[in-house]
Amino acid sequence: xxxxxxxxxxxxxxxxxxxxxxxxxxxxxxxxxxxxxxxxxxxxxxxxxxxxxxxxxxxxxxxxxxxxxxxxxxxxxxxxxxxxxxxxxxxxxxxxxxxxxxxxxxxxxxxxxxxxxxxxxxxxxxxxxxxxxxxxxxxxxxxxxxxxxxxxxxxxxxxxxxxxxxxxxxxxxxxxxxxxxxxxxxxxxxxxxxxxxxxxxxxxxxxxxxxxxxxxxxxxxxxxxxxxxxxxxxxxxxxxxxxxxxxxxxxxxxxxxxxxxxxxxxxxxxxxxxxxxxxxxxxxxxxx
Numbered sequence: 253x254x255x256x257x258x259x260x261x262x263x264x265x266x267x268x269x270x271x272x273x274x275x276x277x278x279x280x281x282x283x284x285x286x287x288x289x290x291x292x293x294x295x296x297x298x299x300x301x302x303x304x305x306x307x308x309x310x311x312x313x314x315x316x317x318x319x320x321x322x323x324x325x326x327x328x329x330x331x332x333x334x335x336x337x338x339x340x341x342x343x344x345x346x347x348x349x350x351x352x353x354x355x356x357x358x359x360x361x362x363x364x365x366x367x368x369x370x371x372x373x374x375x376x377x378x379x380x381x382x383x384x385x386x387x388x389x390x391x392x393x394x395x396x397x398x399x400x401x402x403x404x405x406x407x408x409x410x411x412x413x414x415x416x417x418x419x420x421x422x423x424x425x426x427x428x429x430x431x432x433x434x435x436x437x438x439x440x441x442x443x444x445x446x447x448x449x450x451x452x453x454x455x456x457x458x459x460x461x462x463x464x465x466x467x468x469x470x471x472x473x474x475x476x477x478x479x480x481x482x483x484x485x486x487x488x489x490x491x492x493x494x495x496x497x498x499x500x501x502x503x504x505x506x507x508x509x510x511x512x513x514x515x516x517x518x519x520x521x522x523x524x525x526x527x528x529x530x531x532x533x534x535x536x537x538x539x540x
Contacts, residue, residue, distance in 0.1 A: 260522055267519070327345035381464065432477055
């Protein structure tokens, strides 16, 4: 029995260290997303959201990582030799493990079952998608038009003369106003492009696509001169593929974390119950 207890203690300590490490990794990812913004202009992305929701979206990874890290630390400390507040630490670890077990397995089940159905099959399958597509067409008509002269580099012009034929553009490098995205147009109204800008700027920057149902000939919401990363596919297709593949990946990761938390929950219960039953040999547990 004592050998079993020592073995379970070792497993709890190892798993708690692993969980604390996972928490640190998530915190680092959260800090990277927050300070590098991964190519997303948060001012544009959140201009219609409540301030508290903006803050929650930016800090969610950090908050989650800190909670997982503290849960792991409680397990590490509680599995040491005769620490103070051992029962309290193991209880916190147990509650944290149970909470994240339910959360991870629930999210894993949801993402694995429904990630392929988020976007559906049709590009204009929802009213929101129809709105996005309509606003993109409006943005395409506005950028490089009479009300909004765009700036393209000489290299961009030389390589894409046919694309910009009939457009209102300038290649003058000393131009005072250099408009390279529709958001900079004088007649641009944020409320007019709310649905499109919230997803297209991120999609263009991260997935290198353009347009929604049908690809546009150049970026509208990021940088019109960036043809090096431009792959010429529609953002509906790229975003759908990204969500489905990421959903499956995250589902398996969350499922693995759920198993880890579940095993820790069982081991802590086993450890506590065995110790309660065999208190007379308590000193043997900490001899090693």
